[in-house]
Amino acid sequence: MLDAYVPILIFILVAIGFAIALLWFAWAVSPSKFNRVKLEPYECGIEPLTDARDRYSIRYYLVAMLFVIFDIETVFLYPWAVIMDELLLFGLVEMMVFLGILIVGYAYAWRKGALEWA
Amino acid sequence: MTIAFYTLAAFILALGVLVVSTKNTVHAVLFLVANFLCVAMLYVLLQAEFLAVIQVLVYAGGIVVLYLFVVMLVNLKRGPETHVDPRRRDRMGLLIGGAVLAEFVAILLYGFAPRATGAAPAAAAPGVGNVEQVGWSLYVDYLVPFEVASILLLVAMIGAIVLAKKEP
Amino acid sequence: MDLVYIAHIGVILFTFFMLLNSAAVLVLMERKVAAFLQQRLGPNRTGPWGTLQPVADILKLLFKEELRPLAADRWLFALAPILSVTAAFSAFAVVPWGGTTTLFGLLPEPVPLRVADVNVGILVLFAITSMGIYGIVLAGWSSNSKYSLLGGLRSSAQMISYELSYGLALGAVLLLGNSLSLTDIVNQQSGYWFGVIPRWFIFIQPLGFVIYMIAGIAETNRAPFDFPEAEQELVAGYHTEYSSFRFALFFLAEYVNMVTVSAVATTLFLGGWHGPFLPEWLGWLWWLAKLFALLFFYIWMRWTLPRYRYDQLMHFGWKVLLPVAVINLLLTAAAVLYWG
Numbered sequence: 032m033l034d035a036y037v038p039i040l041i042f043i044l045v046a047i048g049f050a051i052a053l054l055w056f057a058w059a060v061s062p063s064k065f066n067r068v069k070l071e072p073y074e075c076g077i078e079p080l081t082d083a084r085d086r087y088s089i090r091y092y093l094v095a096m097l098f099v100i101f102d103i104e105t106v107f108l109y110p111w112a113v114i115m116d117e118l119l120l121f122g123l124v125e126m127m128v129f130l131g132i133l134i135v136g137y138a139y140a141w142r143k144g145a146l147e148w149a
Numbered sequence: 150m151t152i153a154f155y156t157l158a159a160f161i162l163a164l165g166v167l168v169v170s171t172k173n174t175v176h177a178v179l180f181l182v183a184n185f186l187c188v189a190m191l192y193v194l195l196q197a198e199f200l201a202v203i204q205v206l207v208y209a210g211g212i213v214v215l216y217l218f219v220v221m222l223v224n225l226k227r228g229p230e231t232h233v234d235p236r237r238r239d240r241m242g243l244l245i246g247g248a249v250l251a252e253f254v255a256i257l258l259y260g261f262a263p264r265a266t267g268a269a270p271a272a273a274a275p276g277v278g279n280v281e282q283v284g285w286s287l288y289v290d291y292l293v294p295f296e297v298a299s300i301l302l303l304v305a306m307i308g309a310i311v312l313a314k315k316e317p
Numbered sequence: 318m319d320l321v322y323i324a325h326i327g328v329i330l331f332t333f334f335m336l337l338n339s340a341a342v343l344v345l346m347e348r349k350v351a352a353f354l355q356q357r358l359g360p361n362r363t364g365p366w367g368t369l370q371p372v373a374d375i376l377k378l379l380f381k382e383e384l385r386p387l388a389a390d391r392w393l394f395a396l397a398p399i400l401s402v403t404a405a406f407s408a409f410a411v412v413p414w415g416g417t418t419t420l421f422g423l424l425p426e427p428v429p430l431r432v433a434d435v436n437v438g439i440l441v442l443f444a445i446t447s448m449g450i451y452g453i454v455l456a457g458w459s460s461n462s463k464y465s466l467l468g469g470l471r472s473s474a475q476m477i478s479y480e481l482s483y484g485l486a487l488g489a490v491l492l493l494g495n496s497l498s499l500t501d502i503v504n505q506q507s508g509y510w511f512g513v514i515p516r517w518f519i520f521i522q523p524l525g526f527v528i529y530m531i532a533g534i535a536e537t538n539r540a541p542f543d544f545p546e547a548e549q550e551l552v553a554g555y556h557t558e559y560s561s562f563r564f565a566l567f568f569l570a571e572y573v574n575m576v577t578v579s580a581v582a583t584t585l586f587l588g589g590w591h592g593p594f595l596p597e598w599l600g601w602l603w604w605l606a607k608l609f610a611l612l613f614f615y616i617w618m619r620w621t622l623p624r625y626r627y628d629q630l631m632h633f634g635w636k637v638l639l640p641v642a643v644i645n646l647l648l649t650a651a652a653v654l655y656w657g
Binding site for chain 2: 390392393435436437440441443444445447448450451454455458470473477497
Binding site: 035036037038039041042043045046047049050051053054056057058060061062063064067069070071072073079082084087090091094095097098101102105108109112113114115116119120122123126127130137141146147148 | 325326329330332333337378379380381382383384385386387388395398399402403406407409410411432433434435436439440441458460461462463464465466467470473474477478480481484485488489491492495496497557558561562563565566627628630631632635636639640643646647650651653654
């Protein structure tokens with residue numbers, strides 16, 4: 032069983048090696064002339080006044096939080112989907128209950144406007 | 150096999166130390182991702198492939214993204230709050246450190262304690278995949294905890310919304 | 318060394334090489350298709366019919382100066398493109414692109430045409446895809462430029478929002494296939510219904526296919542969901558500050574991701590390398606034909622549809638696609654219960 036994963040590891044290593052080799056090659060052949068103005072962050076030609084890393088909208092946090100919850104839900108679905116043909120009606124009902132409870136949360140999020148962006 | 154285990158274990162430990170010792174929080178979060186990926190490889194070594202994939206999918210791909218958002222969300226360039234008593238932090242640290250130490254000692258004692266060697270954990274029946282096994286125990290043997298988990302998720306969802314959403 | 322072993326390694330390297338080539342072909346294809354859709358000629362000076370254009374592009378990028386803003390985070394800035402490319406390539410590792418071959422009897426036993434076949438193939442794919450977000454969000458953060466940061470954040474929020482529907486569409490296929498191995502799923506789609514209709518899952522899972530493709534297009538940040546780039550508002554999004562080959566790697570990752578999404582759609586819904594008229598050992602021709610049909614669709618979409626607004630994107634992802642995907646999954650389960 033372990034053998035099946037070795038090719039994946041090789042493939043990942045080839046990809047990393049390829050990326051690093053290309054970057055190294057590009058670094059070796061490309062010109063480099065230092066110029067302070069050139070190395071400023073792009074801001075349509077105006078000098079940046081503030082650091083870019085500032086506080087931003089909390090919505091991103093909320094989206095990530097909801098994502099984690101639904102991601103876990105999705106993960107629970109996979110083993111169920113694989114053995115659904117043996118669990119039969121029992122499987123369908125238990126998953127309906129599981130999803131039903133989560134749908135309450137989804138409806139709550141919808142009502143509270145957590146799914147809105149604007 | 151053993152060599153692979155110890156190499157991975159060393160990586161996991163080293164990355165764990167880096168997570169807590171790195172000053173830059175975004176770097177620390179990245180070390181955490183690398184740490185989780187190594188743990189996933191450890192699971193593959195233990196033939197728990199479903200668990201390995203879930204480790205990557207949920208922890209490295211979901212929860213750490215949330216960490217990253219939070220770390221990037223708060224402005225970390227400000228120093229620590231001055232009105233907090235620094236000794237209070239030390240006391241909390243001692244308390245938590247002590248608790249973790251006690252836990253480690255307990256694990257060690259439990260691990261080395263002489264015990265009647267029961268039946269070895271049932272080896273996977275040939276032809277029955279890892280995922281099917283997880284499925285059977287999750288949806289048949291541990292049905293109630295599975296349904297309770299959804300209530301836990303519901304609570305987490307409502308909590309997040311209450312925290313993040315201001316009432317108009 | 319044993320011949321079969323060498324053949325396996327050969328297949329791995331060949332897959333990598335062809336994936337790389339397919340990205341180059343896709344760049345040319347995109348420019349040509351775009352040109353014809355707009356009644357232009359497109360690149361036609363470099364080589365016959367502009368076929369050497371990708372080579373020229375690569376050489377140009379190679380000799381450009383590499384810039385890194387002084388305020389950037391040095392290590393993460395270098396790491397981000399490598400992460401992007403690695404995630405893009407490795408996701409392809411579990412996709413089978415043909416049956417087996419003995420290379421006309423040269424090999425003692427048939428060698429399967431894929432990098433790896435693991436029991437939890439679909440989940441491995443899903444897990445590696447979910448890693449792709451780091452390249453983008455780190456590129457945005459490490460550049461320390463406002464456009465980059467906004468592009469990276471928007472992009473990551475978009476990717477995680479659509480990843481859910483993507484995962485649920487995969488789940489519906491699992492219900493039909495009862496397996497997580499992509500090779501198994503392809504093999505279940507061989508043969509015909511009533512002797513004429515191929516047993517492809519798209520015919521019993523049309524909604525799943527549509528959900529998968531929409532989520533896939535959003536995952537790869539392509540039009541009409543190309544917010545991270547949104548050149549009119551964010552200049553170039555997360556790679557505003559990138560130049561030379563670091564930029565090229567992001568570009569490469571985007572195209573490889575397109576190939577992977579199309580390849581997985583081919584595998585899960587269109588019967589993989591199975592198809593009528595061709596003998597089994599030429600199955601990869603069918604696979605390629607389906608793949609490029611989907612890639613053409615991708616490019617066609619880009620040059621036909623305008624970009625959504627960001628709030629529309631989130632609205633669509635969370636309030637339309639997600640519920641539809643859940644309903645599709647439950648209906649599929651009920652159908653499996655009734656007919657299976």
